[in-house]
Amino acid sequence: MAYETINVDIQDHVCLIKLNRPEALNALNSVLLGELCAALEDADASDKVRCIVLTGSEKAFAAGADIKEMADMSYVDVFTSNLFADTNNRICAIRKPIIAAVAGYALGGGCEVAMMCDFIIAAETAKFGQPEINLGVVAGMGGTQRLTRFVGKSKSMDMNLTGRFMTAEEAERAGLVSRVVPAKKLIEEAMGAAQKIAEKSMLTSVAVKESVNRAYELPLSEGMLFERRVFHAMFATEDQKEGMAAFLEKREAQFRDK
Ligand code: HXC
Secondary structure (H helix, E strand, O other): OOOOOEEEEEEOOEEEEEEOOHHHOOOEOHHHHHHHHHHHHHHHHOOOOOEEEEEOOOOEEEOOEOHHHHOOOOHHHHHHHOOOHHHHHHHHOOOOOEEEEEOOEEEOHHHHHHHHOOEEEEEOOOEEEOHHHHHOOOOOOOOOOHHHHHHOHHHHHHHHHHOOEEEHHHHHHHOOOOEEEOHHHHHHHHHHHHHHHHOOOHHHHHHHHHHHHHOOOOOHHHHHHHHHHHHHHHOOOHHHHHHHHHHHOOOOOOOOOO
């Protein structure tokens, strides 16, 4: 499918989605968000895709929601359209793993979309921030909620109240990103991680994603029960038999998603 604001490329079972509005530092306008959700849903439904990488440009993953598009909206406009609820819900409904590969600015909605992904690999040039306060608004897609769960109250308050940007190094220290790599290696590193995930059983990857995400929704005892039930359920799969047999026979497992 041809898109206007994103590029999509599938290689070796990994779908690479690149945000592509360079004239606006990949600001998230309604066309881009619609195309991003559609591309993610296509990848989720495709037999050819086992993992997804979402990236931007060297200068910007995304510099936030499109301010030009929002500037003249009224309370009634944003309330009635339930602005950004659909984007959040559609991205969070994707079952396959999504890696955000972030270089340059990931601000406002850009940081929030990165946080909706399953983990973030950052280039040394990455800058994360929730500068909405400078525009007279609060974050609207997780900047006060997900960021607080990732980095804790003090740093989240700092980011949301001052609007300052966090470097990749600080973001890694704070637990927002899983690894920091040289900018030139960002895509190679993210595609390598995606490739590793693509080699596993899809049944297991989806189970991991659902289980880890429960940690953000449930009290520990309920989360532990969910994890244990999923763990037990894996013993009904052929891939569990194959994975354990391969270990004992000292060979690579050949998973079949069964
Ligand atoms: C629309 C944007 C934009 C944005 C940048 N541009 N960010 N357009 N919405 N969020 C446009 C600029 O207007 C400019 O277009 C071009 O991109 C290049 O940007 P510059 O500002 O000239 O670049 P630079 O000086 O390098 O500064 C980069 C920057 C700055 C620090 C990232 O652009 C910036 O502060 N952007 C806004 C960041 C922000 O406030 N994000 C939060 C948005 S609110 P022209 O046509 O002038 O060349 C938000 C709400 C989330 O995300 C709620 C839920 C989603």
